Amino acid sequence: xxxxxxxIIMIGARVYQKMTGPTYPKRTSITLNDKKYDLKLLRSHGGxxxxxxxxxxxxxxxxxxxxxxxxxxxxxxxxxxKTFKHETIDGEKVMTTKLPHQPPAGKLLxxxxxxxxxxxxxxxxxxxxxxxxxxxxxxxxxxxHIFFMFFAMLLANLTGLFAIFKxxxxxxxxxITLILMTIGGMILGPIVQKFAFLEYWxxxxxxxDLTDNKLLIGFIAWLIAFLMxxxxxxxxxxxxxxxxxxIIFSIPHSMFGSELNRETGKVIQGFIQFYF
Numbered sequence: 204x205x206x207x208x209x210x211i212i213m214i215g216a217r218v219y220q221k222m223t224g225p226t227y228p229k230r231t232s233i234t235l236n237d238k239k240y241d242l243k244l245l246r247s248h249g250g251x252x253x254x255x256x257x258x259x260x261x262x263x264x265x266x267x268x269x270x271x272x273x274x275x276x277x278x279x280x281x282x283x284x285k286t287f288k289h290e291t292i293d294g295e296k297v298m299t300t301k302l303p304h305q306p307p308a309g310k311l312l313x314x315x316x317x318x319x320x321x322x323x324x325x326x327x328x329x330x331x332x333x334x335x336x337x338x339x340x341x342x343x344x345x346x347x348h349i350f351f352m353f354f355a356m357l358l359a360n361l362t363g364l365f366a367i368f369k370x371x372x373x374x375x376x377x378x379i380t381l382i383l384m385t386i387g388g389m390i391l392g393p394i395v396q397k398f399a400f401l402e403y404w405x406x407x408x409x410x411x412d413l414t415d416n417k418l419l420i421g422f423i424a425w426l427i428a429f430l431m432x433x434x435x436x437x438x439x440x441x442x443x444x445x446x447x448x449x450i451i452f453s454i455p456h457s458m459f460g461s462e463l464n465r466e467t468g469k470v471i472q473g474f475i476q477f478y479f
Contacts, residue, residue, distance in 0.1 A: 205368065209360035213353070216453045229332050235265055235319050244315075244332055249399065250339045253301040256287075256313070261296035263289055264319065269300050271313035273465065274333050305336040308400045308463040335462075337399040348395050351387025356452050358383055359425070363445020366438040374432050377441055381425040388418035400461040412461055417451040424448065 221227055226247035233240050240260050248254035258267055267287035272280050287298040302311055311334050315326040362376040393403040396415065406415025424444040431437040463469075 205361060205364045205370070209357055209364055212360045212449065213357045216356070216449060217353075220453055225333070226335060229327075231326060233317065233324060233326070235260065235262055235317070238262070242326075244326075246332060246334050247337070248302075248334060249337045251304065253304050254334060254336065255299055255301050256315075257292075258287060258298040258315075258317075259295070260298050260317075262319075263296075265298070266318040267298050267300075268316045268318070269302075269313055270316070271302055271311050274310040274312045276312060302334065306463055307336065307338040308461040309465070310335045310462060338401065340395050340398040344391065344394055344398065348387055348391035351383050351391060355380060355383035355387050355421075356448060359421075359445050359448040363442050363449075366441040366445070369438070373436055373438065373441060377425070377429055377432050377444075380444075381422075381429045384418075384422050384425050389422055392418050396461075402461065405461050413454065417454060421448050421451050 229244040229246055231242050231244070233242065240258075242258055242260075245254055245256060256269060260267070269285045269287065270282040271285070272282050285300045287300045290297055290299050292299075302313060305311060312331040313334065314328045314331045316328075317324045317326065358376060358380040362373065362380050364370075365373050365376055392415070396405065397403045404410075404415055405412035406419055424447040428437070428440040428444040431440040
């Protein structure tokens with residue numbers, strides 16, 4: 204029962220983190236000619252190619268235009284305009300255009316204008332969407348990182364529940380959780396960061412990248428719990444470590460993410476959830 208409860212907590216926190224994060228696709232809907240269309244707009248793109256923006260609109264009478272500029276924008280910078288074209292992809296009629304590839308951690312602002320029957324509808328004109336680009340991370344690095352981090356969170360929840368309900372083998376599960384956190388977060392995490400944003404570590408003491416700092420806090424919490432359980436069981440330290448882990452894994456992913464400083468060419472910490 205505790206395993207099942209730990210799994211439910213992990214999945215719930217993960218879904219909440221992903222759906223509330225600033226890199227999760229922006230979802231909206233629009234009605235054209237009495238038909239409702241649900242749209243999903245990119246806020247993150249990995250790889251070395253341009254980012255394809257797709258509108259799931261199959262009406263050939265509809266035109267759409269994309270406007271974009273660098274983020275953060277300079278006061279004198281104008282919007283660049285691109286036209287969506289009608290295409291058939293995997294048997295589905297859609298409208299697509301592309302945002303130009305940016306260096307790792309580079310960001311663009313964009314909004315969309317949809318034209319139908321002589322009328323224009325603006326999507327996110329007042330609060331443009333911010334999309335962040337990142338380098339491609341090889342699957343042989345990314346998949347183990349995801350595997351170890353998911354199991355680290357699962358074991359963190361489980362070990363915390365074991366401490367609350369005074370289950371046996373608490374020290375063993377504390378050690379396993381710390382090992383998973385170390386491999387997934389402190390070893391593979393920086394390697395993923397290097398591939399994606401050209402920096403191994405952008406957290407304290409070198410920066411304020413929230414993802415890196417969350418990993419560091421979680422690791423320290425479980426290191427303390429491990430040290431306090433060497434000689435005798437200390438359930439309180441384990442419960443605190445589990446709570447800390449749950450909190451940090453519930454914080455929206457990439458909320459204070461890496462950002463390219465276009466003037467210096469260096470990757471810094473930035474805030475990408477909102478644009479004012």
